[in-house]
Amino acid sequence: MTKAAKVMVPAIKVTRLHKTFNCCKALDGVSLDINPGEMVALIGASGSGKSTLLRHVAGLAVGDASAQGGSIEVLGRPVQARGRLATDIRATRARVGFVFQQFNLVGRLPVMTNVLTGSLGRLPLWRSLCGLFPHQDRERAWEALTRVGIVETAWQRASTLSGGQQQRAAIARTLVQRAQIILADEPIASLDPESSRRVMETLATINAEDKTTVVVCLHQVDFAIRYCPRTIALKKGVVVYDGPSAALTPALLRDLYGAEAEELGAAIQGSASFVTGPGGNAALAVAG
Numbered sequence: 001m002t003k004a005a006k007v008m009v010p011a012i013k014v015t016r017l018h019k020t021f022n023c024c025k026a027l028d029g030v031s032l033d034i035n036p037g038e039m040v041a042l043i044g045a046s047g048s049g050k051s052t053l054l055r056h057v058a059g060l061a062v063g064d065a066s067a068q069g070g071s072i073e074v075l076g077r078p079v080q081a082r083g084r085l086a087t088d089i090r091a092t093r094a095r096v097g098f099v100f101q102q103f104n105l106v107g108r109l110p111v112m113t114n115v116l117t118g119s120l121g122r123l124p125l126w127r128s129l130c131g132l133f134p135h136q137d138r139e140r141a142w143e144a145l146t147r148v149g150i151v152e153t154a155w156q157r158a159s160t161l162s163g164g165q166q167q168r169a170a171i172a173r174t175l176v177q178r179a180q181i182i183l184a185d186e187p188i189a190s191l192d193p194e195s196s197r198r199v200m201e202t203l204a205t206i207n208a209e210d211k212t213t214v215v216v217c218l219h220q221v222d223f224a225i226r227y228c229p230r231t232i233a234l235k236k237g238v239v240v241y242d243g244p245s246a247a248l249t250p251a252l253l254r255d256l257y258g259a260e261a262e263e264l265g266a267a268i269q270g271s272a273s274f275v276t277g278p279g280g281n282a283a284l285a286v287a288g
């Protein structure tokens with residue numbers, strides 16, 4: 001094969017995706033490409049469609065069956081097209097780890113067991129029902145817990161962990177899953193600033209070391225700028241910005257967040273704040 005013929009397959013490709021709920025249009029012709037190994041923030045006001053988009057990429061929801069099309073491919077394989085999931089969606093889902101705001105751990109089970117569930121997609125049903133995880137998966141779970149910095153909690157019930165530790169356990173689960181893409185839906189929304197920082201650093205390290213593609217929905221624009229080189233901003237289901245996070249402008253952020261901008265400004269204080277740099281770009285001044 002010649003060099004010219006070697007074309008990079010996007011990790012995520014969304015083409016003209018529409019999603020209409022009874023109340024409203026949540027996604028209005030969204031198109032985007034995300035390359036393997038990127039770390040991308042998805043920002044926008046409450047109700048702008050961030051979670052809906054992420055759920056569609058993961059194949060947890062289907063878009064409108066519109067005549068114009070509307071499709072998603074992940075790692076070169078179809079996830080959905082024209083409102084129908086691909087028949088082999090299970091194989092694609094196995095390569096995509098999803099991290100939820102509320103962790104989605106089974107509280108009464110040990111952290112280790114929760115992390116091992118990441119391997120369920122690869123195991124025969126009888127093995128997973130009996131909890132018979134292969135030795136190599138147990139080793140991998142141990143390694144994953146070590147990497148995210150909570151190996152000492154391995155045998156505690158998940159419900160006894162702090163929010164930040166639970167979120168890191170959820171990320172460890174994606175490592176055991178061997179996910180090539182991590183989709184994180186507001187993973188730090190319910191965490192204090194220090195726990196938020198550790199969770200974002202954990203995601204950034206996995207992205208840098210394993211080249212895992214990471215897409216993370218964030219309300220905290222300061223964290224988007226600090227950890228994600230690229231930001232995609234949604235407004236009323238439409239992509240209104242797709243570019244370097246460092247080039248976000250205060251004017252765009254005001255337009256994006258409207259009435260929420262005041263609240264956002266308060267949230268930024270303490271860890272970081274925007275200052276207007278040359279050319280009017282939002283530069284980040286990080287305290288501490």
Ligand SMILES: Nc1ncnc2c1ncn2[C@@H]1O[C@H](COP(=O)(O)OP(=O)(O)OP(=O)(O)O)[C@@H](O)[C@H]1O
Binds near residue numbers: 021022023044048051
């Ligand atoms: N299952 C659903 N049924 C009906 N409407 C829905 C459903 N899920 C989302 N919506 C609507 O779709 C729009 C986009 O919602 P979505 O949760 O994707 O926004 P978001 O940007 O993630 O918001 P937030 O930051 O508050 O989580 C909203 O108007 C929401 O009310």
